[in-house]
Amino acid sequence: MAVITEEKIRRFDRMVEKADKIVISAHVHADGDAVGSTSALFHYLTEIRGKSTSVVLADRDAGGSSFLIPEEDKPFFTFYWNNPGEAARVIAEASLIILLDCNSFTRTEDLGDFFKESYAPKVLIDHHLDPQEEEFDLIFSETETSSASELLFHILMALPDIAGDATRLPMQSGIALMTGMTTDTNNFSNSVYPSTLEMASILLAAGVDRDAILSDIYQNYRENRLRAMGFLLSKMTITPEGAAYMILTRKNMMTFDIAEGETEGFVNLPLAVRNVRMSVFMRQDNGFFRVSVRSKKGTSAQRFAATYFNGGGHEYAAGGRLYFSEDISSVKDVVSYLENSLNEFLHEA
Ligand SMILES: [Mn+2]
Structure with a gap:
């Protein structure tokens, strides 16, 4: 090296x-x-x-x-x-x-x-x-x-x-x-x-x-993690441009009784779908959403995270944050902000 x-x-x-x-x-x-x-x-x-x-x-x-x-x-x-x-x-x-x-x-x-x-x-x-x-x-x-x-x-x-x-x-x-x-x-x-x-x-x-x-x-996870994973996958959205996203709210975390570290790896799952080019996982935190992005070859997770989510990382694995009220006025706006960003990013790419 x-x-x-x-x-x-x-x-x-x-x-x-x-x-x-x-x-x-x-x-x-x-x-x-x-x-x-x-x-x-x-x-x-x-x-x-x-x-x-x-x-x-x-x-x-x-x-x-x-x-x-x-x-x-x-x-x-x-x-x-x-x-x-x-x-x-x-x-x-x-x-x-x-x-x-x-x-x-x-x-x-x-x-x-x-x-x-x-x-x-x-x-x-x-x-x-x-x-x-x-x-x-x-x-x-x-x-x-x-x-x-x-x-x-x-x-x-x-x-x-x-x-x-x-x-x-x-x-x-x-x-x-x-x-x-x-x-x-x-x-x-x-x-x-x-x-x-x-x-x-x-x-x-x-x-x-x-x-x-x-x-x-x-092989050492709690059952709750898998239940939460199943819930998120069943609610996963896939856009026509080939972006998949899943959003985990505070309320979801309480319902499934899962802690922050237990969601690691969730963001990778949607990439298993043939036409998905990029996957975004958002988890609500104190005053912001923590954002994880993964992409396949030809799409830059890094650029997406840097452009829309105050973040960065590696080419195909990146992360960032979305603050409310700085980036979006309320928690309810997270879906529209995300969909607009994905739309803009994947169309210009
Ligand atoms: Mn590392």
Whole structure:
């Protein structure tokens, strides 16, 4: 991978060596890749390098990725939502900060200002567009990769103490990296590169139990999630231009008793329909709708999210927000705003 140069690896290695307290973070609403990449790096830094390391995330918990944080790791994971004082203290004491799976500290939401105020050197390891270069001292940024977990895997393999031998990685790092790659590719259905399969192959050979990971990710949901999914699919709208959309209101969430993290993956489902070019999933939040967009080749989810929903992301997988009362005057207007946007976007395309 071209972004991983010998010079950058040497610099990263020295920064780690010099640091005595390392803080790792990732984007808010941490998904499998965010939790996977941070916990993989946590295990490398603690077990291989012997560094005092903490993971700090803006969320309430690790949601569906909680299986990656065994009981003995919990004291080293701080969630701002339920422990803001501790999160601020840990960040203030950091002598090295490493951000994964997002392009700016702004994406850590409430933690952003604490990170920006810190004088500690900062490293970015990410696969999104437009890294905010001025925020970091060292950047590994590559969009042609499946996930932050994959990019991190190749970086770890290049470090002198691993030296290309994946059996030297802590087993928990291997499991976490495999998990992050698997969830970001939606189990090898998108953003799969030769380097992705190479990583999977090497980790399998090193003994990572993929069957156990798949069971933890895809066979561990609550029944409510599937009931809500069925409800949404039965109400899904498909426009003549080939856009599918589903909207989940606060009321729906209460009816089905589902939490925000449990809707992950819903947006991918409508792409199974032959004539659907783009899928939009909207979930009502406090004063805004959270918007997820997925598209097939030839249609840009990224451009749609950026143009109409104050967002962005990857070419075929993007997200954003729709605020009321800024973008629409009331919740009731969400359908017409969405239909007009889809109509305009898919006609000009
Ligand atoms: Mn990711």
